Amino acid sequence: MRTPLFRPLRRAAALAAVLTLAVVTLGQAPAQSFGPTTRAQLISFLNGISGQSTLSGQHNREPNSDPTKYTRVAQSITGQTPGLWGGDFLFAAADVNARQTMINQAIQQWQGGSVVALTWHLCPPTVGTTCGWDSGGILSHLNDTQWSQLITNGSSLNNAFKNRLAEAVPYLRQLQNAGVPVLWRPIHEMNEGWSWWGGRPGANGSRKLYQIVYDYLVGTQGLTNLVWVWNVKDLNMGSLADYWPGASYVDVASLDVWVKLEPSTSDYQAMLNIAGGKPIALAEVGRVPSVAVMNAQPRWAWWMVWAEWLTDPAYNNNAAVQQSYFAARVLNRGEFTVGGGGGGSRTGAITGVGSGRCVDIPSAGTANGLQVQIWTCNGSGAQSWTIGTDGTIRALGKCLDVNGGINADGTKVQIWDCLAGNTHQQWSYNATTKRLTNPETGKCLDATGQGTADGVKLQIWTCNTQTNQQWNLPA
Numbered sequence: 001m002r003t004p005l006f007r008p009l010r011r012a013a014a015l016a017a018v019l020t021l022a023v024v025t026l027g028q029a030p031a032q033s034f035g036p037t038t039r040a041q042l043i044s045f046l047n048g049i050s051g052q053s054t055l056s057g058q059h060n061r062e063p064n065s066d067p068t069k070y071t072r073v074a075q076s077i078t079g080q081t082p083g084l085w086g087g088d089f090l091f092a093a094a095d096v097n098a099r100q101t102m103i104n105q106a107i108q109q110w111q112g113g114s115v116v117a118l119t120w121h122l123c124p125p126t127v128g129t130t131c132g133w134d135s136g137g138i139l140s141h142l143n144d145t146q147w148s149q150l151i152t153n154g155s156s157l158n159n160a161f162k163n164r165l166a167e168a169v170p171y172l173r174q175l176q177n178a179g180v181p182v183l184w185r186p187i188h189e190m191n192e193g194w195s196w197w198g199g200r201p202g203a204n205g206s207r208k209l210y211q212i213v214y215d216y217l218v219g220t221q222g223l224t225n226l227v228w229v230w231n232v233k234d235l236n237m238g239s240l241a242d243y244w245p246g247a248s249y250v251d252v253a254s255l256d257v258w259v260k261l262e263p264s265t266s267d268y269q270a271m272l273n274i275a276g277g278k279p280i281a282l283a284e285v286g287r288v289p290s291v292a293v294m295n296a297q298p299r300w301a302w303w304m305v306w307a308e309w310l311t312d313p314a315y316n317n318n319a320a321v322q323q324s325y326f327a328a329r330v331l332n333r334g335e336f337t338v339g340g341g342g343g344g345s346r347t348g349a350i351t352g353v354g355s356g357r358c359v360d361i362p363s364a365g366t367a368n369g370l371q372v373q374i375w376t377c378n379g380s381g382a383q384s385w386t387i388g389t390d391g392t393i394r395a396l397g398k399c400l401d402v403n404g405g406i407n408a409d410g411t412k413v414q415i416w417d418c419l420a421g422n423t424h425q426q427w428s429y430n431a432t433t434k435r436l437t438n439p440e441t442g443k444c445l446d447a448t449g450q451g452t453a454d455g456v457k458l459q460i461w462t463c464n465t466q467t468n469q470q471w472n473l474p475a
Contacts, residue, residue: 036179037339046279048347048386051397057084057304064098067105078325081333085109089120093130117183125160176225185229201242237270254283268297277364277381348474354467355452358383391426399425407441434470
């Protein structure tokens with residue numbers, strides 16, 4: 001996160017020239033309107049693109065009276081509309097008063113074909129609804145006694161905090177009623193102490209406050225459209241567990257990259273480790289991730305550039321921004337659908353007819369050659385498979401693969417890097433027999449020994465009528 005200081009947009013004439021070039025040479029994919037969609041469908045979409053594609057994103061903060069200010073800058077540079085639109089409830093009086101304008105725009109963005117991400121720089125419960133940035137506001141500090149009271153249910157500060165959360169509920173409910181799922185990122189950058197809510201490790205620290213937000217909005221208020229995005233900053237990455245609220249509180253694990261210009265390999269691995277198979281994302285970046293970074297770190301489901309940093313010459317230049325937006329793996333608006341669309345792709349669990357268990361990647365691993373299995377269905381990313389229109393079946397950024405393309409009965413079925421045209425990774429499904437066949441080998445996906453227990457490995461075998469070769473695909 002960066003302080004709310006405005007920077008003037010530069011080189012307007014040059015940006016206009018770039019826009020003309022971008023539209024002529026690359027065109028603009030037609031926007032695909034998104035209809036009412038559930039949080040589960042959005043999570044399934046994120047699982048489905050993990051390792052394959054990354055959403056482009058742009059944050060829009062002050063002023064809430066103009067909630068596409070920086071999205072328009074991205075459009076002017078690239079000729080494309082970001083696949084993700086970011087907004088903020090904010091804290092200053094003018095922006096609080098314009099929250100409805102921001103929410104109206106969030107609905108329009110979703111319906112126009114962009115995923116919606118919301119942040120909230122909320123005032124501390126020691127002050128009123130609005131506040132400043134510095135002392136007494138976002139950068140203020142609660143002493144240990146105040147913090148203890150804050151996280152104690154029923155205390156005056158705890159009640160004040162819940163009343164603060166209640167201010168956002170009518171707006172979040174509007175989004176829910178409009179069928180808009182939201183990437184919701186509360187108590188962000190909790191592992192650094194620049195904000196009044198952050199920098200407190202341990203069970204009664206910042207993660208406890210995040211849990212209170214979740215319990216209030218989901219448990220008390222009954223909101224069902226929020227995709228919960230846990231968020232840290234790129235420092236002290238070895239201590240992430242001190243801030244992890246538990247898997248049941250997290251749908252996506254996200255990183256803000258400000259200490260560095262780009263996420264390091266160790267940052268990437270640390271996020272994969274803490275996420276445990278859930279999607280990961282770059283919730284805030286100053287520099288647009290390069291094609292090289294995205295290729296080396298393919299599991300980032302989206303990146304979101306923070307407001308005016310898009311045109312800060314210390315971070316970006318127009319050519320680099322265009323290169324990232326036009327990268328083959330990057331999805332801009334009009335290049336993807338969520339929920340009811342999808343162009344024929346479906347994402348979800350593959351279940352065995354005979355076992356009732358789900359096709360599963362052991363321990364959410366991503367190593368090439370890891371043999372898949374059946375396991376009790378749990379809704380994790382390791383059991384969320386995208387049935388592609390290209391004949392592939394993908395999860396966690398890997399493809400379902402017949403080891404070596406060998407057609408002998410008992411050849412293991414594994415995960416492997418997806419390779420275009422690789423016939424080891426092609427599958428066809430017969431909805432009548434419910435069999436998944438690898439056309440190269442002519443053999444069927446089979447649960448070893450007709451087993452039905454957790455951990456039974458999957459293989460190929462001569463096709464037969466046994467239920468251990470029958471599978472239900474996602475709808």
